[in-house]
Amino acid sequence: MEDVSRPAGEVRRARYAVAAVFAVHGAVTGSFATRVPWIQDHAGLSAGQLGFALAFTALGASCAMPLAGRISHRFGSRTALRGLLALWTLSLVLPSLAPNLLTLCLGMFAYGAASGMADVVMNALGVEIERLLGKSIMSGLHGMWSTGALIGSAAGTLAAHLGSDARLHHLLAAAVLTVLGLLACAWVLDVQPAEDEEPPPRFALPPRSALLIGAVGFCAVFAEGASLDWSAVFLRDRLEGSPGLAA
Template identity: 50%
Template sequence: MSSPVARERWAVAAVFAVHGTVLGTFASRLPWIADHLRLGAGQLGLALSMISVGVLVATPLAGRFVQRFGGRTSTMMTLAAWCTALALPALSQNVMVFGTLLLVFGMTSGTADMAMNAQGIEVEKRLGKSIMSGLHGSWSVGVLVAAFAGSLFARARVDARVHFAVTAGGLLVVGLIAAARLSGPPATVDRPGQQRVPWFCLPKGRVLLIGLVGFCAVFPEVAAHEWSAIFMRRVLGADEASAALATSVFALTMTGGRLGGDLVVRWFGAGRTVRICGLVGATGALLVVVAHTELLAMAGFMLIGAGVSVVVPLSFAAAGHAAASPAVGVAGVATVSYGAGLAAPSVIGGVAAASSLRWSFMVVAILAGLVAAAAGLLDQRPERTGAERTTSDFDLLR
């Protein structure tokens, strides 16, 4: 019979999968939304940037929220809000409403992401072995399944509003059942002398550098998630179903990389693994730039998926173990890393408007190359006391 912590590992993996399924569902039907609202590349990029604005607003505050309500309750609350928010974007009637709803979408995503990653690091500590890559692999499984489902819904010409509403209801039930099986960290209240998670984290030193590596990995991930289907549709002239398939193959290789990532890291070390991944991702982005066939473009998106697969999980794990608490580490690095989510839609859309969507993926190639160059930052986790971590790697604004 499995131990309680092993059962909790599977529960938190299910939470990650539900979170990824929401995002994958949304990304797979972006062509429908863009066509429905008649959005150009620049308008779509600006609207999508509101997701990251919401994430960046909510994530630094989510650490204190997790401490206040506890791991299980905070995860249940934030995951429920994230699933519910899926139904909103497809209801938009114009670009202003779309951008506003995406702001809410991003805020719910950021808080849920923060809660589940902090929970994952707690479980990793209790198990005494690396599981974060696998947990993010579960998230990618959710994206992958949702992307394939989105392709099928698109091929059947199902209205995205119906697709999103039905999917949101099902995920809400599954997410709440999984989150209810989680434990700790327990809810706390402020007491004199008690160490509190800060209201806001501004990382510096090694943690800031880890966050910048995460930024360079999140940018290609967001670019491929949100622009692969658009690239296939508008640059190569693929039909909507084939365009959605590009998101699927990207998610497929990212999923495979993350599910096997913990084992690969134990063999080769984090630094060498991340260096190879960065080079693979850069190669994939260059293939997208030169692609003139659907097959070559899909191969490029597959390589990008493999390239970014383990970088973000290893960044979160390194920060969570380096900081005074997982909530502090995740919140600090996520604040920097997820800034790429704000930059990617607007940068990709801006470059596309100024030149072409094809050349915008040169930015992805450059940032993936920087991941390879800075891979050594994730090779070791400094072992220090909680007080040292708090004072040297973070400015805390309470």
């Protein structure tokens, strides 16, 4: 990337902006997780079919994440994040629109792909801000993601308690979060590649040194995904909780 000095005020604004991006990204996840039981009922799926469809989220993310670096290289970090974050917020509507297993699998693949690509670019910007500030801020940024997830899930809990249609809920949430995301992206760093910098490869095997930390990350995300995707279904089906309580 092009290594240029930046005014302290610009870096501070960029830090707050990318923190807001993390919160928006988390709010999408929270909004989705609370309505998984509704999505299951709407598509008429068994528990096994739902699990199969949910797996397409990870598949979409795994396939699309390697493309994020090239997109950022081609358009610059600000434009790339603006587009990818909008794709992620708008993809929230896809799962609730799916009437059957096939369409839900396709919707979850697109949902995961958009999530993964936006995630890569916003974390890369977080690392760049850390470099400019000379101190660690990633834990705070991930804390903002969790804050956004809590806010999104709180809104989803209210929607579920009121018995609202998840299609309407997710349409409204996607519209609000898209606007907030675009506003935040206006202030993130615009990192441009150097003129002679080669674009990153479409795919590269990780170094052996990354395998151990990758395994730790796999275990953490596996547990997180299982609890996130299945808690509301378990509370409703096994503990006979109300939709609002399950959410």
